[in-house]
Amino acid sequence: MADLVYQRIIKDLTRRIFAGEFAAEMKLPDERHLSTEYQVSRSSIKRALALLANDGIVFKKRGSGTFINPLYLENQSLFNYEGSNLGITDNLQMAGKKPGIKLLEFAVIPATKTLQRDLFLQSGEFVYQIKRLRLLDDQPFMIEESFIPIKVVPELNQEIAGHSIFNYLQATKKQAVTKSFLTIGAAPATAEDQKLLQLKANEPVGTMAGIFFLDDGTPIEYSFMRMHYQYLKFNSFVAIEP
Amino acid sequence: MADLVYQRIIKDLTRRIFAGEFAAEMKLPDERHLSTEYQVSRSSIKRALALLANDGIVFKKRGSGTFINPLYLENQSLFNYEGSNLGITDNLQMAGKKPGIKLLEFAVIPATKTLQRDLFLQSGEFVYQIKRLRLLDDQPFMIEESFIPIKVVPELNQEIAGHSIFNYLQATKKQAVTKSFLTIGAAPATAEDQKLLQLKANEPVGTMAGIFFLDDGTPIEYSFMRMHYQYLKFNSFVAIEP
DNA sequence: TTAGTTAATTGGGTCGTACCAATTAAAAAA
DNA sequence: TTTTTTAATTGGTACGACCCAATTAACTAA
Structure with a gap:
């Protein structure tokens, strides 16, 4: 499942978010920094962040950064459609x-x-x-x-x-x-x-x-x-x- | 609005889909063909198609092609979120x-x-x-x-x-x-x-x-x-x- | 003919580059 | 100090290259 780069990034970033690693600023490191940190291309970082944003976990502000959606931390949904099935x-x-x-x-x-x-x-x-x-x-x-x-x-x-x-x-x-x-x-x-x-x-x-x-x-x-x-x-x- | 490449592609493909241009096979041309047809990179085509798929308008099958969702043509209102405000x-x-x-x-x-x-x-x-x-x-x-x-x-x-x-x-x-x-x-x-x-x-x-x-x-x-x-x-x- | 194998087709993923646009921080000018 | 201007930061878009994976079509052998 996590054999793809962007999925690996998503998984790890989600873990770090919920572990409270970015709770101070409620903000992720910038894309270029994440790129070198994970040793992957910025394209893959962008892809991962785009999907996270699409799920409402983070939202991005051009010129400012990528921020964590605080509500997501509070309400971890019961029906959290991850994985490969909707059941x-x-x-x-x-x-x-x-x-x-x-x-x-x-x-x-x-x-x-x-x-x-x-x-x-x-x-x-x-x-x-x-x-x-x-x-x-x-x-x-x-x-x-x-x-x-x-x-x-x-x-x-x-x-x-x-x-x-x-x-x-x-x-x-x-x-x-x-x-x-x-x-x-x-x-x-x-x-x-x-x-x-x-x-x-x-x-x-x-x-x-x-x-x-x-x-x-x-x-x-x-x-x-x-x-x-x-x-x-x-x-x-x-x-x-x- | 349509000054971006992928938005232009989305707009035009949507128009062609609803005009019935692909109604015979319910299938779009392959990505590489669309790329040369629109004179844009395959990446941009992929982006446009991904967004169309995300809205349920088309669905993609690897190795097979990109198909038009018949449900969307039959019952558009079911999937459509209209309006310009969320209030x-x-x-x-x-x-x-x-x-x-x-x-x-x-x-x-x-x-x-x-x-x-x-x-x-x-x-x-x-x-x-x-x-x-x-x-x-x-x-x-x-x-x-x-x-x-x-x-x-x-x-x-x-x-x-x-x-x-x-x-x-x-x-x-x-x-x-x-x-x-x-x-x-x-x-x-x-x-x-x-x-x-x-x-x-x-x-x-x-x-x-x-x-x-x-x-x-x-x-x-x-x-x-x-x-x-x-x-x-x-x-x-x-x-x-x- | 049928079954199995191979090749071509088609979407998927990753990388890296280049440049653009909005924001913010720093520097310069008033 | 305050305002304006400039530069740095940060995400957005686009391109193209390269290879992978699933499917389909074509081919080959039984």
């Missing part, structure tokens, strides 16, 4: 917790109108309906209901659904889920939410609904997630062109 | 509702340690503390507490704070807010939330905390927002590198 399982491992999955339901149903549109299916096609409870260190935190077209993984079964489906796809078909379109929201907890997520009466759930795509643009899954509100920390860096 | 007011106008602002508090306070760090202020600098209730069609939906450095807009007063500050900045200083770093979450409603937002006992609030930046990277505002949960709908297109 929940993978990202939570990075948070240092042990992810778990409890399969609640597993069925095959005809795709509804909405699913046909969202997953680009023809009328009459079928999808898996998979309801799972996600755990962190054996503590439930999210209810996930997923719909996956049968034609994508005809061999899917309860055994596979008990683990990370994205990991299975990547292992067997070498197809990584690299894009997603999500809608984040909040809602009062239902009775089921309260029971499964161990919520008190007035505690809400965070919701995430969205489509996941393979690298080639194929929509592969529609998911609706309800999670313990304390676990919904979604960081977003938005930049629009002037 | 709440502006975006909600698009939803067709009439935005309103009720000023709750307006004060000048010394920047706290956290604010000093988040807004890159020196010790001893002052900020406006502005608490506002946001309305849509005269219906309250969000409590917003903002902190803006005095030095950015020394002339700010209660009159101005009663309207969109971002619009004021753009109108008077020609400085648009083009970047933001937000953390989205959910929380149970406090007594104040319930009163101001007319929430029932078990109904939660959505929270958004973040920094807003000018185009040049200057942090201009730290905001903490608590909104009626039905109004928290945050769309996010995430793509990671394979």
Whole structure:
């Protein structure tokens, strides 16, 4: 993973940032200095910094320097899309917790109108309906209901659904889920939410609904997630062109 | 705008894509061909294509080519972020509702340690503390507490704070807010939330905390927002590198 | 024909140079 | 001292060279 120069730089700079090495000035050394320090070209440094800036970890001011985004230090996102997959399982491992999955339901149903549109299916096609409870260190935190077209993984079964489906796809078909379109929201907890997520009466759930795509643009899954509100920390860096 | 090479390429390629020039194969010419065609270096072509891929307009497959994302042609609005400003007011106008602002508090306070760090202020600098209730069609939906450095807009007063500050900045200083770093979450409603937002006992609030930046990277505002949960709908297109 | 191998195609990564543009620091002038 | 001018600093853009890696097309052998 870190065999590429710019990825190595990103990894190390991120580590140093979170270790507080630049906390005094909240500013990174200039590009030319980093270039000689890491013994790589300035181009590679620029590439690494550009990606860090794109994630909102740092931001650059021409003529002034590259500065650390202080908010990023505070809120290390639960859904910190690093690595090679967008799946929940993978990202939570990075948070240092042990992810778990409890399969609640597993069925095959005809795709509804909405699913046909969202997953680009023809009328009459079928999808898996998979309801799972996600755990962190054996503590439930999210209810996930997923719909996956049968034609994508005809061999899917309860055994596979008990683990990370994205990991299975990547292992067997070498197809990584690299894009997603999500809608984040909040809602009062239902009775089921309260029971499964161990919520008190007035505690809400965070919701995430969205489509996941393979690298080639194929929509592969529609998911609706309800999670313990304390676990919904979604960081977003938005930049629009002037 | 289009005086830069890669921006010129992006603009022209986008035009050609939507004109259907490549609709037959849904594939762009290879990078080396584009390089000679546009009489620019392959590096610039790569840069342009990388940005197009980043927006989900095309996707690249090593060894195969650069392909047009059919989803983008079919449902452009899904991926597009329109507008020239990030402010709440502006975006909600698009939803067709009439935005309103009720000023709750307006004060000048010394920047706290956290604010000093988040807004890159020196010790001893002052900020406006502005608490506002946001309305849509005269219906309250969000409590917003903002902190803006005095030095950015020394002339700010209660009159101005009663309207969109971002619009004021753009109108008077020609400085648009083009970047933001937000953390989205959910929380149970406090007594104040319930009163101001007319929430029932078990109904939660959505929270958004973040920094807003000018185009040049200057942090201009730290905001903490608590909104009626039905109004928290945050769309996010995430793509990671394979 | 089929299966396996090789070559060509195509995007990816790295390096280094050159110059530009915005900011800041230093120096000079008022 | 204050203001203005100049120089140094720092990120931005562009170019082109070189090689790598994944895919596809062409070729070869069974």
